[in-house]
Amino acid sequence: MTTRVLLATRNAKKLEELRRIVLKRGLGSIEVLGLSDVEEFPEAPETGATFEENALAKAHDAARATGLPAVADDSGLAVAALNGMPGVLSARWAGAHGDDTANLHLLLGQLKDVPDERRGAAFVCAAALVVPGVREIVVRGEWRGTLVREPRGTNGFGYDPIFVPEGETRTSAELAPSEKDSVSHRGRALRALLPHLRELAEAQST
Structure with a gap:
């Protein structure tokens, strides 16, 4: 039996990332859908003060509108010299x-x-x-590094071209998708959800 899970995003790269992670961990019974795969519904603006608040609000909106188990993420870049900004404002910093x-x-x-x-x-x-009606889980992943002065690389999006992870000389945008999945902040957070997705799939198969 296939378990359908909605990833509350229209970002094709995020969608493919979760699909790769799910398949790599042997959860082929889970079908990951994106917002383009379901009927459109009003999406509330991201007004939370933390990444956790925004992720949970988006997941609740999606689950309530569709009745499907929903995953949502909120992510951004925290820069030490800017006291942790842009943080939750990363996607709209400019x-x-x-x-x-x-x-x-x-x-x-x-x-x-x-x-x-x-x-x-x-x-x-x-x-x-x-x-819906069962549980809510929030997890967090971090990926530390430094920022270079000129963008490099074409993989990834956002601030990837200027972020060099600890232990690397390449920017995040110069890493192959498979390399990035295993170490990135989003990969770490999504993998932390996998035991809960496995439980969900097993519960629906019984």
Whole structure:
């Protein structure tokens, strides 16, 4: 029996990432859907003060609207020299939501005079699973590194081209998807949900 789980995103790369992780862990009985696979419903704006609040709110909205178990994530970049910003504002740091190029270049401009030894940062991801009427789970993953001064690489999105993970010389955007899945903030958070997804699939198969 196939268990359908909705990932509350229209981001094709996030959708493919969760699908890869699910298949790699042998959960082929789980079918991961995206928002384009279900009837459209009103999506509340992200107004939470934390990644966890935003992820949980999005998952609740999706589960309530569709009746499906729903996974949602909220993620962003926390820069030490900016006291943890842009944080939950990462996707709209330059004003318009989802303008990756503008966000990245604004951040680089703000860090122009920050020396290399103070350019530490971490990608943070909170992921929530809401099973209607049964449970809600929120987990967190972090990926630490430093920020370079010029974008490099074409894989990934957002701030990936300027983020060099600890122990690496390549940026996140220079890593292959399979490499990134095993170490990224989102990969870590999504893998933390896998035991709960497995339980869900086993419960629905009995």
